[in-house]
Each structure stands twice: as C-alpha cells, then as structure tokens.
Amino acid sequence: MATRNHLTFKATMVQVSVPATSANLGSGFDTLGLALELRDRYAAQVLDDATFDIDVTGEGSDEIKKDKNNLVIKAMMHGFEHMGQKPKGIALRQLNLISHGRGLGSSAAAIVGGLALARELVLGGDQLLTDEEMIRLGTELEGHPDNIAAAVLGGATIAWMQDGAGRAVGIKVDPRIKALLFIPEAQLATSKARKLLPETIPHHDGVLNASRAALLVHAIQSRPDLLLEATEDLIHQNYRAEAMPKSMALVTKLRSAGVPAVISGAGPSVMVLHTLDALEVEEVIKAGAGSFLAQEMAISTHGVQ
Numbered sequence: 132m133a134t135r136n137h138l139t140f141k142a143t144m145v146q147v148s149v150p151a152t153s154a155n156l157g158s159g160f161d162t163l164g165l166a167l168e169l170r171d172r173y174a175a176q177v178l179d180d181a182t183f184d185i186d187v188t189g190e191g192s193d194e195i196k197k198d199k200n201n202l203v204i205k206a207m208m209h210g211f212e213h214m215g216q217k218p219k220g221i222a223l224r225q226l227n228l229i230s231h232g233r234g235l236g237s238s239a240a241a242i243v244g245g246l247a248l249a250r251e252l253v254l255g256g257d258q259l260l261t262d263e264e265m266i267r268l269g270t271e272l273e274g275h276p277d278n279i280a281a282a283v284l285g286g287a288t289i290a291w292m293q294d295g296a297g298r299a300v301g302i303k304v305d306p307r308i309k310a311l312l313f314i315p316e317a318q319l320a321t322s323k324a325r326k327l328l329p330e331t332i333p334h335h336d337g338v339l340n341a342s343r344a345a346l347l348v349h350a351i352q353s354r355p356d357l358l359l360e361a362t363e364d365l366i367h368q369n370y371r372a373e374a375m376p377k378s379m380a381l382v383t384k385l386r387s388a389g390v391p392a393v394i395s396g397a398g399p400s401v402m403v404l405h406t407l408d409a410l411e412v413e414e415v416i417k418a419g420a421g422s423f424l425a426q427e428m429a430i431s432t433h434g435v436q
C-alpha cells in the first residue's frame with residue numbers, strides 16, 4: 132500500500148512561467164528537444180471547497196476546458212497525487228502566449244506548468260517532486276518525453292524512455308545558434324500527425340537518422356556549420372507531408388537553398404536553426420511569406436520557473 136503524505140498547502144497564490152518547445156529537430160524523432168523563449172504564465176491557489184475556478188487569457192482561451200479536465204489542472208492533480216495528497220479545489224489563471232496545435236509544445240507547457248504549480252503549492256514540494264520526477268510524470272500525461280524534457284530543463288535536451296519511464300539530460304547549446312519559426316494559421320493535432328507514421332521503417336533509413344541525430348548533438352554544442360547535414364530525416368517528416376503540404380514544401384525549399392529547416396514537433400510549424408545575420412534572416416523569411424507568420428525566438432536557457 133502506498134504511504135500517504137500529509138501535505139501542507141501554501142495559502143498564497145503561486146506563479147510559474149514555462150517555455151514553448153520544439154521537438155525532433157529533424158533527425159532526433161521523439162528524442163531531441165529545444166526550449167524557446169516564448170512563455171505561458173500560470174498562477175494558482177489552493178481552495179478549501181471543491182471548485183475549479185479557471186480563467187484563461189490569450190491562446191486557446193475560447194477552446195480550453197474550464198473544469199477539472201483542463202490540462203494544467205490534470206497535471207497539477209497528477210503532481211499532487213505523486214506527492215501524496217490532493218487539495219479540494221483550485222483557482223487557476225492562465226496567460227497563454229504559445230499557440231496550440233502548431234508543434235510548439237503547448238501541451239507540454241500546460242503539463243509541465245501544472246506540475247510546477249503543484250510543486251510550488253506544497254511546503255517542501257522541491258523535495259517531493261524533483262525535476263527528474265517531473266519529467267517522468269509529465270511524460271505519462273504527454274505520451275512522449277521530448278517536449279516535456281525541454282520544458283523542464285530548458286536549452287537543448289536528449290530524452291529517452293527507460294522501462295516505460297521518461298528520462299532526459301540537458302546538453303550545452305552553442306550561443307551562436309538562433310531559431311526562426313514559421314507558424315501557419317492552420318492547426319494540426321499531434322494525435323492526428325502520429326497516426327500517419329508507419330509501423331516499420333527501412334533499416335537504411337534508421338541508420339541515416341541514427342547517424343544524423345548523433346551528429347546533431349555535436350552540431351548543437353559547437354558545430355553549427357553541420358546543422359544542415361545533421362538535421363536530415365527519413366523516418367517521420369515525409370510520412371506526415373500529406374497533413375501539412377505547405378510546411379513540407381517550405382522545408383524542402385529552404386533545405387535545397389542550404390538552410391537547416393525542419394518540421395517543429397508534429398508540425399505544422401517549420402523551424403530553422405541558424406547562425407545568420409539580420410539581412411540573411413530577412414531573405415529566409417521571404418520564403419514563407421503569405422502562408423506563415425515568421426517569428427525569431429531565442430533559445431531559452433532555462434526551463435519552467
């Protein structure tokens with residue numbers, strides 16, 4: 132039988148901010164992640180009565196559930212359960228900047244933000260819910276560890292599944308590397324994009340991705356000149372092209388011009404990792420004009436705070 136901790140909840144409202152994340156980075160499917168300096172902000176307080184008082188401003192404010200099925204609330208409850216006790220009710224305020232269903236990790240931000248709120252709301256929560264446990268619990272809700280890892284640790288991350296549990300380590304990012312995002316109007320749910328992946332892949336394609344993902348870890352740390360070769364992928368992006376033809380066309384166009392472009396997460400946003408100057412960036416932005424909102428984003432050196 133699991134032992135129940137009797138927790139002391141803080142009476143005050145606590146606040147967290149959590150970064151957007153881009154996963155896969157081309158070759159590192161379900162493995163590599165990158166935190167981006169675009170943040171959702173959530174505030175929460177424990178309530179004595181069994182109510183969920185939820186207010187959402189910004190991205191998704193019309194669509195997001197305002198009850199116990201809200202993803203931030205679900206993550207908070209998962210975190211409280213892990214620590215040993217759930218509060219009766221919660222007041223939650225969300226200020227969302229990360230757009231939803233674009234491959235920018237909004238679901239991971241909601242989950243990691245919720246877990247961090249739960250940790251902050253408990254006296255001594257830091258000891259009861261470590262970053263490592265946050266990655267494990269977050270992966271249980273998200274289904275894959277790559278965005279969760281980057282949202283918890285910040286910077287660039289390598290994530291993997293070990294005996295069914297999400298695990299991750301952070302890696303250094305060369306300070307010259309910057310990210311440019313092309314965000315389309317249309318959404319694509321990750322669950323839908325995952326259904327397009329095949330059961331098996333050719334051995335040769337697996338080898339190509341393994342070599343490029345290994346190289347990408349080195350390229351991110353200190354060899355940005357290798358980013359184009361290192362982001363090459365044969366195991367996920369092409370299979371999903373039918374769900375995001377414009378995004379794949381942009382990736383192909385940019386890569387043919389020597390620009391390291393990839394589908395961000397499950398898409399349909401496109402991410403370019405580069406060391407270009409402002410004038411060169413202007414040129415690259417023109418390639419997506421009309422169909423995409425181009426946004427430069429710094430790589431976030433820290434995760435959830």
Ligand SMILES: Nc1ncnc2c1ncn2[C@@H]1O[C@H](COP(=O)(O)OP(=O)(O)O)[C@@H](O)[C@H]1O
Nearest residue numbers: 202203231232233234235236237238241320321
């Ligand atoms: N801040 C949030 N609060 C509550 N739910 C959220 C929040 N952000 C995302 N979600 C949920 O996650 C869904 C998007 O997840 P997903 O399909 O994985 O796309 P993304 O690439 O944005 O993570 C949204 O439709 C919504 O249900």
Ligand SMILES: [Mg+2]
Nearest residue numbers: 236238239321
């Ligand atoms: Mg997601």
